[in-house]
Amino acid sequence: MGVSTAPLARSRYAVLARTRGEARATGWLDRHFAFATVSPTVLVSLLVFGLPLAFSLWISLQGWSIQQSLFGSRFVGLQNYSDLFDDPAFVASIGRTFLYTAITVSCELGIGLGLALLLNLDLPFIGIFRTALIVPMMMTPIVAALCWKMLLDPQYGVIDYIIGAPIVWLGHPVLAFVAVAAVNIWQNAPYVGILLLAGLRSLPSEPVEAASIDGAGRWQVFRHVTLPLLRPYIVVALLLRTIFEFRSFDNVYVMTSGGPADATSLLSVYTYVTSFVSFDMSLAAASSWMMLLMALVMCLAFVVMIRRRDAN
Amino acid sequence: MQVSGLTPRQRLCGRIVAYAALVALLLVFLMPLLWVIGLSLKTRPQIFTNPPLLIWWPTFENYARVLTQGEFVTAFFNSLVVSAGAVLVSLAVGVPTAYAFARVRFRGSSFIFFSLLVMRMLPPIAVLVPLYALFNKAGLVNTRSALVIAYTTFSLPLIVWIMRGFFEDLPAELEEAARVDGATRGGAFLRVMLPLARPGLATAAILSLLLAWNDFLFAAVLSSNRTRTLPVLLASYAGADTGVDWGSIAASGVLVVLPVILFSFAVQRHLVTGLSSGAVK
Numbered sequence: 001m002g003v004s005t006a007p008l009a010r011s012r013y014a015v016l017a018r019t020r021g022e023a024r025a026t027g028w029l030d031r032h033f034a035f036a037t038v039s040p041t042v043l044v045s046l047l048v049f050g051l052p053l054a055f056s057l058w059i060s061l062q063g064w065s066i067q068q069s070l071f072g073s074r075f076v077g078l079q080n081y082s083d084l085f086d087d088p089a090f091v092a093s094i095g096r097t098f099l100y101t102a103i104t105v106s107c108e109l110g111i112g113l114g115l116a117l118l119l120n121l122d123l124p125f126i127g128i129f130r131t132a133l134i135v136p137m138m139m140t141p142i143v144a145a146l147c148w149k150m151l152l153d154p155q156y157g158v159i160d161y162i163i164g165a166p167i168v169w170l171g172h173p174v175l176a177f178v179a180v181a182a183v184n185i186w187q188n189a190p191y192v193g194i195l196l197l198a199g200l201r202s203l204p205s206e207p208v209e210a211a212s213i214d215g216a217g218r219w220q221v222f223r224h225v226t227l228p229l230l231r232p233y234i235v236v237a238l239l240l241r242t243i244f245e246f247r248s249f250d251n252v253y254v255m256t257s258g259g260p261a262d263a264t265s266l267l268s269v270y271t272y273v274t275s276f277v278s279f280d281m282s283l284a285a286a287s288s289w290m291m292l293l294m295a296l297v298m299c300l301a302f303v304v305m306i307r308r309r310d311a312n
Numbered sequence: 313m314q315v316s317g318l319t320p321r322q323r324l325c326g327r328i329v330a331y332a333a334l335v336a337l338l339l340v341f342l343m344p345l346l347w348v349i350g351l352s353l354k355t356r357p358q359i360f361t362n363p364p365l366l367i368w369w370p371t372f373e374n375y376a377r378v379l380t381q382g383e384f385v386t387a388f389f390n391s392l393v394v395s396a397g398a399v400l401v402s403l404a405v406g407v408p409t410a411y412a413f414a415r416v417r418f419r420g421s422s423f424i425f426f427s428l429l430v431m432r433m434l435p436p437i438a439v440l441v442p443l444y445a446l447f448n449k450a451g452l453v454n455t456r457s458a459l460v461i462a463y464t465t466f467s468l469p470l471i472v473w474i475m476r477g478f479f480e481d482l483p484a485e486l487e488e489a490a491r492v493d494g495a496t497r498g499g500a501f502l503r504v505m506l507p508l509a510r511p512g513l514a515t516a517a518i519l520s521l522l523l524a525w526n527d528f529l530f531a532a533v534l535s536s537n538r539t540r541t542l543p544v545l546l547a548s549y550a551g552a553d554t555g556v557d558w559g560s561i562a563a564s565g566v567l568v569v570l571p572v573i574l575f576s577f578a579v580q581r582h583l584v585t586g587l588s589s590g591a592v593k
Binding site for chain 1 (some may be wrong): 327330331333334337338340341342343345347348351359360362363364401405406408411412413416418421422424426427428429430431433434435436437438439440441442443444445446448449452461462464465468469472496497498513522525526528529533542543546547548549550558561562565568569572573577580583587588589591592
């Protein structure tokens, strides 16, 4: 981090300010520069993020409904949380979310690693392929979901035409889960690919060359040299994708609305339906706080990893 | 990976295999969009043929229909206003902060910095539930301001993170020179560093613009028919089961995605850094 020059700059300024005699006019901003520039961001973040989360924690301990005034409800302690864990739909959605996250993230990592290795080859026109991969990953999730919905249509969809059987993908619990996961993998594996490609390209070339000279085969070089060197990037991809798949909502909701028979009702879908379809705001607040706590664990793992790396 | 000791013939074979794999991948990852672009250029009977029509004379009637529909234009305008609003607010608030993170050592800097990262990563549904309740009481539901506020929850941390990286990469000597010449810290930031960081500003702005443009969840809850954004309009097409109009869905989908793709290409060098929250440079 390039912060080490600050004290030096400050002492230089002190001299200048005294000679120019305008220390008081501009001095305050300079002495409190960090405070003056950082506090607006802190204030805005607390207002748009901190305050709502605190309010959410508050209503999760209340029997609050949207018709009531903000503080006109009754304190019920942890009743909402115990209701939540008594709801089989919620408990099932936790397991489903973990399964979904595990499947999508591991497929994205596997496919992404393959993509990265392929795109790292030194071939003419490889740049075109690298650029093209951006398309699915940046595509509006709703549009991606709609595209796939049309492709998977049992009557006029091209996928069932290719397979040659009218499979009702989104009408069958297991198939719908697979389809929804596949669309997410399709959208995000390129991201992992591009991230790992950036990693591959930043690796020093000497270890690979040394290993090849020592007579290691391609697979051995990959397994014992490239992969260990790439590990930090793989960990970043793993954590980031886990954090973002855990909160998946858009394409799942548009493709299936959580159905059929709750088969694709992930935690975010459960929370959405509880709050904005059944309007049980207190229960939804409790459920979103459970999600927050789970996500927080993953975020902290990510932060710890980055800080440890920056310290080295 | 260049392994020596291959005959030219082996090398040629290797290249053919590699290109075959690349083309196959390209097909898997681009076909869905290309197919939908195809659908958008077909008439209604052409869309619903079985087997699917592979060669046809393209028609632009779907685009004409979508673009002459008031609701698409309104939603396009809403998307633009709301995303741009959030990005402008986040730039104004976040860029000076990013500069301070990059250049000034102060107490709590790392705590605040990582809190912003966590803010970007926590599930949006968790903040949407209370935001909806609070906006409902404040009379802000169904307004564009509500969406600007909601989008700030992710565009502000994104911009601070991206811009900190850009400011750190600028040479500190330039700033020191300005300070020696008598510029204040604020002056050095505004007149020296900010103009130098212009490519970074463009990247940060475009990336957060794209995220706001792509959002569905916040807009689905916080907007009405009058203030809804494009993703919400598109989702409403999918929900209506009676006479699903694939031509319109396809054409408007393409219109939504086209600017996203063009802008993504413009910032492609910085996509990884931006989307990995600075974890990869």
